[in-house]
Amino acid sequence: MISKNKLKELASYRQQKRCDEEAVFVVEGPKMAAEAMAAGVPIRVVCATSEWNADNGMWEEYYEVSQAELERLSNMRSPNQVWMLVERQHHQPLPTTHQPLTLALDKIQDPGNMGTLMRTADWFGVRHIVCSPDTVSCYNPKVVQASMGAIFRTRVEYVDLPQWLSSCGMPVFGASLQGEPLAKHLTQNTQHSVLLIGNESRGISPEAMASVTHPVLIPNIGGTAESLNAAVAAGILMHALTK
Amino acid sequence: MISKNKLKELASYRQQKRCDEEAVFVVEGPKMAAEAMAAGVPIRVVCATSEWNADNGMWEEYYEVSQAELERLSNMRSPNQVWMLVERQHHQPLPTTHQPLTLALDKIQDPGNMGTLMRTADWFGVRHIVCSPDTVSCYNPKVVQASMGAIFRTRVEYVDLPQWLSSCGMPVFGASLQGEPLAKHLTQNTQHSVLLIGNESRGISPEAMASVTHPVLIPNIGGTAESLNAAVAAGILMHALTK
Secondary structure, eight states, X not given: OOOHHHHHHHHGGGSHHHHHHHTEEEEEHHHHXXXXXXXXXXXXXXXXXXXXXXXXXXXXXXXXXXXXXXXXXXSSSSOOSEEEEEEXXXXXXXXXXXXXXXXXXXXXXXXXXXXXXXXXXXXXXXOEEEEOTTSOOTTSHHHHHHTTTGGGTSEEEEOOHXXXXXXXXXXXXXXXXXXXXXXXXXXXXXXXXXXXXXXXXXXXXXXXXXXXXXXXXXXXXXXXXXXXXXXXXXXXXXXXXXX | OOOHXXXXXXXXXXXXXXXXXXXXXXXXXXXXXXXXXXXXXXXXXXXXXXXXXXXXXXOTXXXXXOHHHHHHHOSSSSOOSEEEEEEOOOOOOOOGGGSSEEEEESSOOOHHHHHHHHHHHHHTTOOEEEEOTTSOOTTSHHHHHHTTTGGGTSEEEEOOHHHHHHHSOSOEEEEEEEEEEHHHHTTSOOSSEEEEEOBTTTBSOHHHHTTOSEEEEXXXXXXXXXXXXXXXXXXXXXHHHHO
């Protein structure tokens, strides 16, 4: 059972600002809840149906909720069994030069793209993601869900991107329609590199492009489409650069 | 100006059923409207702001609408300048064996994924897409928008997929977690092949898998992510199979 006041208080975490202030984020559904538990991150509050709790043990701050109450809390269209408030982790800085590849994101706007970029990085073992400050927050609820658990296995940092790129000391591959075909670049060693992906409609900004040492083009075989989706382009390049 | 009755009538095209019955679909925003005009498809109705129309000529059935009226018609959160009702095209069957690669989709559910799959196919010159009947409609408004114009440049057919695959007479590459690494397959000729992509959570169905001649695995270098997004996986494989 949950009181009306408690429900109202927890529903306020639908506001990103509230989550940012307390350095928490919302995780929803049995699959993402299982990822949070497996990752061992501190779970502050759990609201779930009695069925979910019966299978998933006891929690210090646990509220049994109805489907209607879950809908009140949820950011999703079809909330599913469980809602969690999870604490953000403060990691030590990663030693970037020991990572096979670092992903850099310049002004990615769409939460679905951002989550898919994190998920794809996770698949290819790319653990470090640096973003311009105007890239969508990795704690946006849609990003968290689209990441399919990658939020718990990647480090996402928001930095002054042009400055970070210019001082990182690594080759920077940048997806660009003015680049050279991918195959040409793969003759050299691509270990300890950065892959830079630009905004969905404007591409890489001129300030970030200044640090791109290897502009890369994915061949446009059809010749009719204007561009690839940012996460698809990143997937093709991460696959090429990590193999 | 648009009458209340006309607005009500046109707003009924928000229902997929209505669009299916009349073999039309909705196209929104200046970018997609420009794609429809460039493609030369029959445009039945145009509703737009006066600014858009001033730049884009006259239309037989044109209604000037306000932002509020556009919102009434639109499937989008932030409708933008123009709404069009476009007729679906009845193409002749494509000679599949003359296509470099055919994309086959087994029970793709998410409209964003479907549109991105079409957009990626368009980029790689893959013009023919065959789908199981329970794949989301290519005329779903979210699919149309996510396709970024590929709806006008690809042929999407809904067929009995296991039967189509078993009688297509081409090698069938299928993305599968039980497959062999991609690099191993690329030593052979991959022209005139089919790439089969399965459902977002269940993968390729057993009935379709029976026709897969080349199960392909995209190396899971991180070892922690469960899967790749369907459109990202398809992008990596289309890039590999068309180069």
